[in-house]
Amino acid sequence: MGNLQKKISTQTTKELQRWAGFTKALVNPPIDYERNREAIWKLNKTTLWYYEPKERKYNVPLLLIYSLINQPSILDLGPENSLIQTLMDEGFEVYLLDFGVPGYEDKDSSLDDYVTKYIQRGVRRALAHSGAKEISLMGFCLGGTLLTMYASIAEEPIKNIILSLTPIDFRSFPKFDQWQNSLVNKQIEVDPILDAMGLVPASFVKGGMRLITSPVYYSHYLSLLNRGADSQYREKWGQLNKWTNGHIPMTGAAMKQIVNDLIIDNKLIEGQFEIDGCPASLSNISANLLVIGSNFDQLVTRDQITPIMDLVSSTDKTIHLLNSGHASLPENGAIPSYLANWLPARSVS
DSSP states (O other): HHHHHHHHHHHHHHHHHHHHHHHHHSSSSOOOOOOEEEEEEETTTTTEEEEEOOOOSSSSOOEEOOOOOGGGGGGGGSSTSSSSHHHHTTTTEEEEEEOOOOOOOGEEEEEEIIIIIIHHHHHHHHHHHOOSSEEEEEHHHHHHHHHHHHHTOOOEEEEEEEEOOOOOOOOOOOTTTHHHHHHTTTSSSHHHHHHSSSEEEEEHHHHHHHHSSSSSHHHHHHHHHTTTHHHHHHHHHHHHHHTOOOOOOOEHHHHHHIIIIITTTTTHHHTOOOETTOOOOOOOSSSSSEEEESSSOSSOOOHHHGGGGTOOOOOOOOEEESOOOOOOSSSSOOOOHHHHTTTTTGGGO
C-alpha cells in the first residue's frame, strides 16, 4: 500500500508540475534574447546586421534574407535554437538583412524597391565590410523569392544561392485554389482595396496564413501541455510562439505585385517579370544552387519550389526535401545536415 501511495504521489506531482509549467508559459512572455551583433548599414526601416564568428574559416560570407510577413527572429531564437549561431560556430561570417516593420508611409514600396534599394545595396555593403570577392545568399520563403528576383539582375559576384521553402511557381495553390481562380478570372479585384488600405495590417497577413495552413490552430498548445514541466522546452516554445504570432504588415504596392504579377500572371516562371524595367530572367542565374523544399509544408508546396531547377543556368544545383513543416529549428545546436554537406565546400574562393 505504501508503494502504491508513493507512486500516486509521484504521478500527481508530475501532473501538477506539467500544468504549472503550461500555465507559466502562457502567462509569462519569453525572455528577450540578447544577440551579439552589429548594425553596419541602415536604410529606412531596413538594417544589415553582422554576426562575427570567433574564428573565420571561410572567405565567402553568407547573407540571410528573410520573408516579408514575419520578423527574422526565427533564425536566432536563442543560444540553443539559432541557425545563425550554428553558422557562426562553423566559422562563417553571417550577415542578416532585416527589412523591419513597414509603416503607412512605406505603402508605395514595391518589390522592385525591396530588390534594388535594400537587397542589392545590402549585398554591396556586406561585400565591402567583409572584404570578400564573392558572397553566398540564403533566402527564406518570400525572402527567397526576392533573392531570386535580385539574382536574376545582379551585377555583384554571387557564388552560392540557397533557397529555403521558397515559392517560385505560383500557378498552383492547393489550399487556395478557389481564391486563385477568382483572382485569375477577375471575379475579385484587389487593387482598389489595396490602394484604399495602403498598408495590409499584420492581422490580415496572419489571417491569410491561417486560412492556408491551419484555421483552427491548437496543436502547439497540446505540445506545450505534454512537456510543460521541461523548462528548456517551455523557453523554446515561448520564443517560437512569439515569432509565429509576430506577423508584420505588408505594403500595398508589394502586395499588388504579388497578386497581379505572381499569383495571377506567374511572370517569374514565364520569364516576363521585370525589376525597374530590367528583365528578371531566371536563366541569368548561374551561381551554385541549393533548393530546400518540404514534403509536408502546407504553405509552400513542392510544386511551387522545384520548377526553378530547370530554369536557371547553374551547373552545380541540388535539391533537398525535408520531412518537416514550414518552420524548423536546428537540432542539438548543430548546423543542418543539408547545409553542412553542401555549403562549406563551396565557401572558399
